[in-house]
Amino acid sequence: MPDSLSLPPPPLVPGLGPIARAALFLDFDGTLVEIAERPDAIRVAPALPGLLKRLGEGLAGALAVVSGRPLRDLDHYLPVPIAKAGDHGASLRPDPLGPPELPDLPHPPAAWRVQANALVARHPGALIEDKAHGFVLHYRQAPDAGPEAAALLARLVAEDPAGFGLLEARMAWEIRPRGPSKATAVRALMARPPFNGRVPVFIGDDVTDEEGMEACRSLGGHGWQLEEAFGSPAVLRDWLARAVAPDDPDAVLPPLVTEPHSP
């Protein structure tokens, strides 16, 4: 169970309890929303955008969604003025109303996408999700394609190991440019207001979230694994809702819930 009590105890904002002094970094897929069969099939809890807006206000702006999704997806699903980091840290919008910070990154050769297309054509249900500087091969609906997808994408990135890396996601393999990560996003945000001076807390469920969690720990904060600390996105949403409810003194500790892990 996360050691919430070691967070600075005095709440700066009534009702927020121990997390009021936090800089909060939240993963999206599998953390704020439940995993779905396809990237475009997720269901965002109707209350979630408003909840995040209130949470951001309560944390004086020190709230960011840090996701593998592109910023356009995050803006679509969460149309609220909070800081966002997309593409596993490769696109960063610290000021919700400002322009995104986009480092100069390589694009994968078109031939890679052609080969991935051919694999998808052989495996009905597999699909490709394009990103600005890479792509994801999803096999959740075609599990048999997993090993072949891993082998193909590993062979492709081996053609340019300095430029690109292979990322294992939940029932998916992603080619992404080397350099940016959720850790770089956390560190970039923690270096500036309103995040700096606060206790960084990252909540996530996936491999890439470990990078963000480790960055927070190395900065004196916390990394909370969703399943271990909360059990499910619904429980996290409920905890966040209680944390911003001004009259609920119990909204201080995440319950310890364990559920079977879905990949």
Ligand SMILES: O=P(O)(O)OC[C@H]1O[C@H](O[C@H]2O[C@H](CO)[C@@H](O)[C@H](O)[C@H]2O)[C@H](O)[C@@H](O)[C@@H]1O
């Ligand atoms: O960093 P995150 O916000 O957790 O995003 C990670 C990836 O999530 C999405 O894929 C995953 O969720 C899909 C919808 O539930 C699911 O169908 C898929 O199997 C998962 O891998 C998203 O599509 C990716 O772009 C993100 O990188």
